[in-house]
Each structure stands twice: as structure tokens, then as C-alpha cells.
Amino acid sequence: MTSTKIQFLVQMTCESCVNTVKKSLENVDGVNNVEVDLAQNSVVVDTSLPTLEIQKKLESTGRLVAIKGYQGSIAAVSILEAGKEDVKGVVRFVQATPDTCIIDGTIDGLKPGKHNIEIHECGDLSKGCLSVGKVFNPAQYSGERLYGHLGSIVAERNGRAEFRREDKVLRLADVIGRSFVVSLTENEGSTAPISCGIIARSAGLFQNPKTICACDGTTIWDEVAKPNSKSSL
Template structure:
């Protein structure tokens, strides 16, 4: 499997905090390398694990954690349109020219199988009805329709986590379009959708305070359903 690097901002105050983080990540299968910078409050993890799993490992130390950046071209889709109970975050990282990692966590789904896809338009002004058709460029010569990413399964509690390696999707062609999820047996009716927006690369996001209102990233993380903590 292809590994990716993710930079987390972790609220650390001393070397004891560093030790706590080292212990929480020690001997975890799927983690290839960890780089902790106490001065910057930065933890960079190279792994093949879902990003949420890594975040939970860090949060298990009792410290506040926020995702700060990714290695390579990266994007995120916040599922904020559709059925009101469905919420989630889907992250995209172009890990290599031929591999796009698609990593998601979605809650509020009906148990069972769901299709996930990339659609032509980043227009959610009319909900999920204005995102257009499944994205399929004219020059696509693959057997699969370009934007048909695959099928995921929601558990009995409506929760779904997934990490897919896709060798057809090129993230540069998908930024500004929409990510859509629909239940497999509902004839393609969207359950939720969100615009695919570019996100910060590794070490490209120095901001910890919002210039407009002075809100710190830790204030943001502590909000219910914060995008930094999903």
C-alpha cells in the first residue's frame, strides 16, 4: 500500500508531551515514520492508516489535535449538503503521479452499501441536484467511468470509514468538482455531497490564529462538529 505523510498540530508544552506522543504511536502497525517538533507543535506521521485513526491515537494522549497539512497535492470535501443527519469529511492526497489516496469518515448513513463518486460541478446551490453527472472526461480510456470511485459500507450505527488507493483519479482534475455519496439501492439518489476544495500541503499552513476575529485553532477544534476535529 502507498503511504502518505500528514502533519498534525498538537498542543504540546514540554518533553513529557513528546514522550506521551511517542508512546501512543510506538509499534502501531501501518506507521512508517514519526517526526515530532515540540517548538512548532508539529507531528508529521508517514503511514498507510486512515487519517482519523492517526488523529484518535494522538487524542488518546489527552491533547488537542488538528490536521494541518498533507504531503503532495491535497484536497478536502466537507459533506454539508443533503440529508440533514449525514455528516462527514473526505480527504484526497495525490501521493504519486499514479496514485490518489481517498480517505473518508461519514456518519448518519443508513446501514449498508453506498456508492461514492466525483461529479462534474462544484455547484451545490440547489443541493445535490446541481452537481451534474458523474465526472467522465472525453479522453478517459479506462474501463471504469472516471468518477465512479467505488463502494463503501456503513455499519449498523451509520458510520463508515474508508481509505482507497485510486489509480485513475488525478486530483488536479477534480478540485472544484463535487464528491457525492448515494445508497446503492436507491437508483443514484444522492444522500450527501460537498465541493472538493484544495487544502494545505505539508508545512504550507502556518496559521494558528484567524486574523479576522483572533480565534485560535484550538478554539476552532473545541467547537462541536469542527472541521478541524472531524
């Protein structure tokens, strides 16, 4: 499985903090390397695990954690903000290599069971998920599947689906500005979209120095501490 580097901002004040953070990721299958910079509050993890899994381990130390960037030629994020109000989630994309796009997400509020995940043609949420167009399938593409059909995910009994997959077809540059869509699978009686969000470019590794909002002076720690914060800087 392809690994990628993820940079986290972790609230640390001393070498003891550094040691605690490193220990939280010691001997974890799927974690290849951890680099900690106390001066920058930066933790870079080389891993094949889902982002949320690493974030939870870092948060288990009792410190505030935010995601800063990903290694890859292009990175993007889709925040599910249209469709059913109780379905919320964040899906991240990284073009880890020219032939591999990593898709990493957490979605809550789903009906337990299988759901399709797809890229649709338009980044237009003016009518919610009804204005995102069809599944994206460029004319020059001739593969066996629809280009934008990414397969299915499974929501557990609590309504949460966590996933990380490697896609050998998708090229992230082709889908920036389009929409990520979650829909019910055919065996559940419908393929209608239930939640969607625009795919927007995000920061790559070491490309995001922001720790404070210039407009109101809010620090990243203030933002992360908010209930249900989706802050990824």
C-alpha cells in the same frame, strides 16, 4: 499500500508531552515513522492508515489535535454540506504519487450498508445534490469504469463509514472544484445522491502556518475544542 505523511498540530508544552505522543503511535501497524517538533507543536506521521485513526490515537493522550497538511503534489478536501441534513462527513484527497491518489474519509449518518462514492461534474450546490451534474467522465478518458466512480463504502450499524483507498485512475488536478457525492447503491433501490460537497484545494505538508484567525483572534485550539469541530486549519 502507499503511505503518505500527514502533519498534525498537537497541543504540547514539554518533553514529557513529546514522549507521550510518540508512545501513542509506537508499534502501530501502518505507522512507519513519527517526527515531533515541540517548538512548532508539529507531529508528522508517515502512515498508510486513515487520517481519523491516527488522529484518534493522538487524541487518546488527552491533547487537542488538528490536521495541518498532507505530503503530495496536490491535496484537497470535501466537506459534505448538502443533501440529507443528518449525513455529515469530511473526505480528503492527496496525489501521493503521479499514479496514486489517496482518498481518505469519515462519513456519519448513513443507512447501514453499501453506498457508492463518486466525483460529479459540477461544484454547484445551489440546488443541493441535484445541481452537481452527472458522474465525471472526461471525453478523452477510455478506461473500463466511469472516471469519477470510486466504488463503494460500507456504513456500520452506527451509520459511520471510515475508509482509505488508493485510486490509480483519478488525478486530483482534474477534480478540484467538482463535487464528491455519496449515493445509495443500486441494490438498495436508488442511485440518487444523498450527500455531497465541493472538492477544494487544501494545504500540503508544511504549507499551512496558520494557528490564529486574523479576523476575530480565535486560536486553533479554541476552534478544535468546539463540539463537532471539523477544523483542519
